[in-house]
Amino acid sequence: MSVSSSDSPSAAFADPARCAALRREIEKTASGGPPITLMEVCGTHTTALFRFGLREMLPPEVRVISGPGCPVCVTPTAYIDLALRLLDEPRLALVTFGDMMRVPGSRSSLERRRARGGRVEVVYSALDALALAAAEPQTRFVFLAVGFETTAPGSALLLRAIAERRIANLYLLVAHKLVPPALEALLGRPDLRVDGLILPGHVSVILGTEVYRPIAERHGVPGVVCGFEPVDLLSGILELVRMRRDGTAAIVNRYGRAVTPQGNRLARASLSEWFLEEDAEWRGLGPIPGSGLRLRPEFSSYDGLGLLPPSEIRKVEEAVRDHEGCRCGDVLCGTVAPPECPLFGEVCTPENPIGACMVSTEGTCAAYFKYARGWSGGVR
C-alpha cells in the first residue's frame, strides 16, 4: 500500500520534460503552415485537455475542438422521457449510472423525479443490478443501458447473467451508441472542417484501430488513438500535425499499452451476440445511420420498452420538447464553443443544467465551466 500511480505503467506519460519536448516539436512542425483544426470525441479527453492546460501549450496554428464525446450528453430527450414514463408503472425501479441522473428530459429529470418519490437506484456497474433484482423479486428493475462501446460490453455481461440465472424481474432500456458511425456523419457535414481526429482511448480498447481506417481513407482525414496522459495527447497531436504536413491520412496508435489493432475480441463478440446495430438519434446531432445498438429480437423479453404498451411509447415520443436557445447540438459538433451559447454560465450551470453538455462532468460545457473560467481570453 503506497502512494499510487507513481508505479503504474502510465506514470512516465505525464513527464514534464517529455511534454516540453513534444510542445517544441509541435510548434516547429506547425509553424508557417496552414491552420489545423483537430477534433477529439471523448469526454475523458475533453477533461484531460483542460486539466493539463494542453490547449494553452499549442501554437496558434493548431486548434483542438471537442466533439460528441460524452454518451450521456448525446442521449436523446425521448429516452429520458421514456425512462420517466416507466417510473409511473407500479412496483418498478430504474437502475442507472449516476451521470444520467441530471440529464434533462422534456419536463423533468431522473433526479427531480427521484426527489418526488420515484425509485431510481444508482450503481457503479451494470452487474450491481443483479443483487438489487435478487433482493426484491416483486419489483421490476430496468437498467438504463447507455454508453459507447466501452460500456456496452457491461450490458452484455448483465444480459448473459439474466439469461443464465433466469432472472424474471430485470430488464434493459438500451440506448448504446457507436462512435465510428458518428465520426463518419460528422466528417460528412459540410459546415465542419476537421483536419485530424484524436480518437478515443477506451472506446478503441474495445474496437481496436482498424475500424477507423476506412473512415480516414474515405475522408482523407488522419486519426490517432490517444491515451489520457499529457504525453499521450501531445504525441498524438504531433503525429496529426506531421501527417497533415506530409499529406497522409493514416490511423496511428499512440495508446499501444492498452489498444491493439483488433481491439478486445471477446468484448466485441459479446456485443454482436446480444445486440444489433440500428439507426439512432443523437441529441443535438439528429439521426445517424447504424450508430446505435438495440437488443436482438430473440431477446426482446429483456427489453424494458416491452413494459409499456406501444401506444404509450408513441404518446411519450410525440410529446418530446427540447429547450429553446440551447446550442448543445452545435457544441457537440464543435462548431460553437460553449461560451457562445446564450445560456452558458448564466442560465445553464452544472448546478442547474439546461443542455446535455452541462450535465455530465465530462460534457464539453461542464468542462469549460469548471476549468476555463477565463474562457473569454484564455481558451481558443
Add this chain to the structure above:
Amino acid sequence: MCLAVPMRLVERDGDRGTVELSGVRREVHLGFVPDLALGDYVLVHAGFVIEKLDTERAEEDLRLLSILLDDPAPEKES
C-alpha cells in the same frame, strides 16, 4: 463515462478477480480478458476489466517517442 482506471490484479477466481489501487481493493469481472496473471495492470471500467496494460509496449512507446523527438534515451522508468 468511458473513464477506465488502471489497477493491479491481486487475486483471481475464475471470472472474478480483485484489483488494487492505492491500498483499495475491489472486485471485478474478468470475462473479457481471461488471460491475466497476478500483478498485471488492468484497465477497469464500470466493474469489469476491458484490457490488460502492456508494460513492455509502454516502454517501447516511450523509446519510440524519444527517437521521434531526437532525444537522448531517457533513463529506464522504475
Add this chain to the structure above:
Amino acid sequence: MRRRQILRIQGIVQGVGFRPFLYAIAVARGLDGFVLNDDQGVLLEVEGDARALEGLEEEIRQKAPALARVGRIAITRLPPAGHRGFEIRSSPQARRRRVPISPDAATCSDCLREILDPDDRRHLYPFTNCTHCGPRLTIVRDVPYDRARTTMSGFPMCPHCQREYEDPADRRFHAQPNACPACGPRVRLENATGIRLPVLDAIAEARRLLAQGAVVAVKGLGGFHLACDARNEIAVRTLRERKVREEKPFALMAPDAEEVARHCEMTGAERELLESRERPIVILRRRADCRLPDGIAPRQDTLGFMLPCAPIQHLLSCSSGDEPPPPQVLVMTSGNRSDEPIAYIDEEAVGRLGEIADYFLMHDRPIHLRCDDSVARLFRGRLQMIRRSRGYVPRAIPLYPPLEEPLLAVGGMLKNTFAIGRGEEAVVSHHIGDLENYETLRSLEEGVVHFCRLFDHDADRIVHDLHPDYLSTRYALESPARMRIGIQHHEAHVAAVLSEHRHEGPAIGIAFDGTGYGTDGALWGSEYFIFRDGRFERAGSLEPLPLPGGEAAIREPWRMTYSLLSRLQPGSDPAESMGAVGTAIPRAAADLVGRMIERGLNCPWTVGAGRYFDAVAAYLLRRPVALFEGQAPAELEALAERTASGDAAVPWPVALIETPADTNVSAKDPEWPTRFRIDLTEALRELIEADRRGTDAAILAWRFHRTMAEAIVIGAARLAEVSGARDVALGGGVFQNQLLLGMVVDGIQERGLRALLPLELPANDGGISYGQLAAASWRLRLEG
C-alpha cells in the same frame, strides 16, 4: 522624522470591516497613506511621525474586528514618499485566489438593536447584516468575495444602502450582503403545496401558526429547518412521525440563554459557547425539572439547544404589538427526510418537505451552499466538537506536518466531510452527511467543485479511505487524479489529533469507533498504534468478534450480544442466556445468526469497540434494535449516568495478552496478529453473572464503562513501556462518550501519561478528511 511602512496583513481580513477599521486607526494616529484589499489580504501603507507608528501592529492585532482572524503581518520599512491624507483605495484585479472566505456569523448586537428599534429603517427587517455579521460562505458563488459573486447579485442597493456601502466610516462599508427593506430580499409564506399566502407580515403569521401547533419549514442561513412549538407534545409527535425520524433527538432553539437555562443546566463556558457568533447547537444536561415533552429526545438526559443565528430566527420568537406571545422554545430540526441532505433550494424544499411541513417561511435570497448547523458540547470546560459546519467552516485549521503540494482528502462514509490541505493549513468542509445515497454523494461532488474554485485548488492529488465500497473512495478512484493516496481509517483518526497538537511523535494513538476498513481488509475499530518517525505501527486491539450479517449487525445490536455470548460460553446456546433482550427476538432469527456464526457465513471478524458497546447495550437496555447510528451506546451512557454509586464501581478484570514475539510486527506490514490483544471475556462473564444476580443495570453499565476505560488505559500504558512515548492521542467516535472519555483521561494521567484530545475537530468521522491530509503528509515526507 517621518517614516513610511508597508504592512501586508494576511488571514481573514476581507469582508469583515478591516479597511474601515484601519482607516479609523490611521486617522486617529494622524498617519497618511492608504489601505487596499488585494489577492493576498490587506495592504496598508502608512507614513508619519515615528511615534505615531509605534505599536501599530499590536494595536491592529488587539483591536481587530470581531470576524477577522489576523494571520501574518509582514512589515517593510521605506523612506517617506510624501503621502498626504489617508484613503481607502479600490482593489487591484485579483490574480490568484488566496483570500479566505469567512464563515457565516450570527447577527451582531448592533444589527439586532436596529431590527428591534421601531424608529430604525431596518425595523423587523430579517436580512439585516453588516461587516461584523451575516451570511458569508453560504451565499458565495465565486471569488474574489464581492456582491456580484454572491447570491445578493440580484438585489441592486438603494441609494441609502449604497451610501453605507461606500462610507469607510460606516459599519456597512463594503458589507457585500448589505440590504434594507427598500432594496433587499423579502420573506413570504407558502402552504405545503407551494402556494403563496396573502399575508402582510409573513413572519408574524408564521409565529401565529407555530403557536397553533403547525410545522413550519423555515429557510435559514444554510438550509431549511423544520420548526414547531417544542412545548406542544402533539406538534412534536406529528413532526417526528412525518419526518420518519423515529428516535433521533431534535435540536431546539430559544431566543436567549436565559430561556435555555430554564430547561438545562449550564456553566458559564457553556453559555459562552451558546452565545458565540458561530452559534452551534450546544448539548446540555437537561434539568430535572425540565417540562419539555420527552418526545424531543427520547431516553436522553441531554438536550441540544441553539440561539438564533439569523434575523429571521430572532423574529420567530419576538412578539410585537398586541400579538399573543409566540412559543419561546422551538424545535429546529434540519429540513430533510431521514437520511437525505438538508434542503436548501426553495423549489426543491417544497417538493421534499411538502409532506412534512404545513407551511414554508421562504425568502428570495438564494442559498448557494447547503450547510447544516454545527453541534458541540463541552468536556471539562473545553470544546468537544460533534459536527463542525455552519459558523466554523471554512475557517482554516493548522495542519501538521505542512504539505509541499496541495492535497484533497475526501473523508470517510458516515458524517462525511472533505478537506483541502495546502502548506500549513487545511480547510475542512461543511458536514456533507452519511454518504449512503446518491443525493449525499452529489453533495460531496458539488462541494468539492465549489471549494476547489473558492480556494483555487485543482483536486489533482486525492487522499481517500481504504474501504472499497465507501462512495468517497469510489469517487476518488474514478476521478481523474494524478495521484491517489489510501489512508487507513483509524490512522486518519489518530493523525488528526496529532496534527491539531502539532505533534511529531513518538506518540501512542488509540482510535476506538464502530468499524473501519483495515489495511488487511478486516474490520478494525479498537486500534492501539505506536506513531514514530512518521509511521503508524498497529500494536494492539480488542479480541475480534464475529459480526453476524455485516451491516445488519449494526442496525440490530442484539446480534452482537449473541455473537459475544457465543464466545463467552462456547458449547452452550447463546439464545438461552440472552436474558430479557432474548425474549424480544424471534427464535428463528436467533438460530439463523447462530448458524451464520458457526459456519462463518457473511460473518466478517471485527474488533470495532462500538460493536462491544452495542452488544452490552442491547443486553442491558433489553432493546434489540438501534434506530440510528450510535443510539445504543448513547443510551448505555445515559443509563450509566443514572447510577448514584457509580464512582465506587471498579472495573472487571481485563487481560492484556501479548502475542508471540516472533510474529512479524512492523509499520510496513501491520497485519494481524499485533503485539497484544485485550481480552474482555472474563469481564463480560462477570457482567452477565451480576445481571443474573439482579444487580441494577445502571451500575452494570457504569462498570462496563470503567472496564472499557481500563482496557484503553492498560493498552496505552503497555505501549508507553515499549516505545517510551508519553503522549496518548485519542480519536474515533467512541470518545464522544463523555463518561468513558473522563475515565480514560483520568486513567492515562494516573499513569503519568498525557491525553491528547481533538481541539476544533470532531473525534468522530467528521474529522477523517483532516486526518487523511495529515497522515498523507507524513507518508509523502517519508517517500519524498
